[in-house]
Amino acid sequence: MNRIVLWFLGTASAVVLMFGYHTSTSGPQATTPIPAGTFTPPSAQPSAAGTSTVTGDVAQTQWGPVQVQLTLQGGKITAVSVPQYPNGNHRDAEINEYALPILINETVQAQSSQIDMVSGATVTSDGYIRSLQSALDQAG
Numbered sequence: 001m002n003r004i005v006l007w008f009l010g011t012a013s014a015v016v017l018m019f020g021y022h023t024s025t026s027g028p029q030a031t032t033p034i035p036a037g038t039f040t041p042p043s044a045q046p047s048a049a050g051t052s053t054v055t056g057d058v059a060q061t062q063w064g065p066v067q068v069q070l071t072l073q074g075g076k077i078t079a080v081s082v083p084q085y086p087n088g089n090h091r092d093a094e095i096n097e098y099a100l101p102i103l104i105n106e107t108v109q110a111q112s113s114q115i116d117m118v119s120g121a122t123v124t125s126d127g128y129i130r131s132l133q134s135a136l137d138q139a140g
Contacts, residue, residue, distance in 0.1 A: 050074055056135030058084060059127035063092060066127030068107075070135045077111055080104040080132075086124060095121045103128050112136065 056068045064086035071079035082100050086092045099121035106115040113133040117125035 051078075052139070054135045054139045055083075056131035056133070056138070059130040059134075061086065061123045061127040063123050064088060066124060066131055068128060068131040068135050070107075070132075070139065072139055075139075077108055080107050082128070085128075096124055099124055100128075107132060 051071060051073045054070045054072065056070070058065045058067045065084045066086070067082065067084040069081045069083055070077055071081075082104070085096050085100060087096060099118040102118050103115065103125060107113075113129055113136055115129065115132075117129070
């Protein structure tokens with residue numbers, strides 16, 4: 001009798017926990033907002049000393065949008081920022097805290113969109129590469 005009661009309580013607990021678990025797809029997708037006045041339209045904008053900033057198209061992924069912004073000087077990528085990326089929950093933030101610096105470093109080293117994806121961040125990597133290619137296309 002005790003085994004039946006323990007089995008029933010264990011099963012009931014497992015079912016309650018399963019239905020109470022919230023995944024990153026169970027709510028609205030939160031992204032890092034672009035502060036007012038800092039949005040760069042998706043086109044090259046020349047600035048001082050031959051430096052230009054190019055913002056790629058927003059790549060929609062299953063976990064949220066990803067957008068890459070490049071700073072180019074003399075046709076060379078000198079800096080990369082990611083104004084939008086999935087960060088709707090703790091796991092998204094953890095993955096992107098690890099993955100984005102790797103993707104940015106590889107972009108600056110490769111000077112192209114021919115970079116490796118980051119293991120464990122495949123969705124973000126795919127969105128990053130699509131937005132990066134869009135920015136490079138706009139830069140010419």
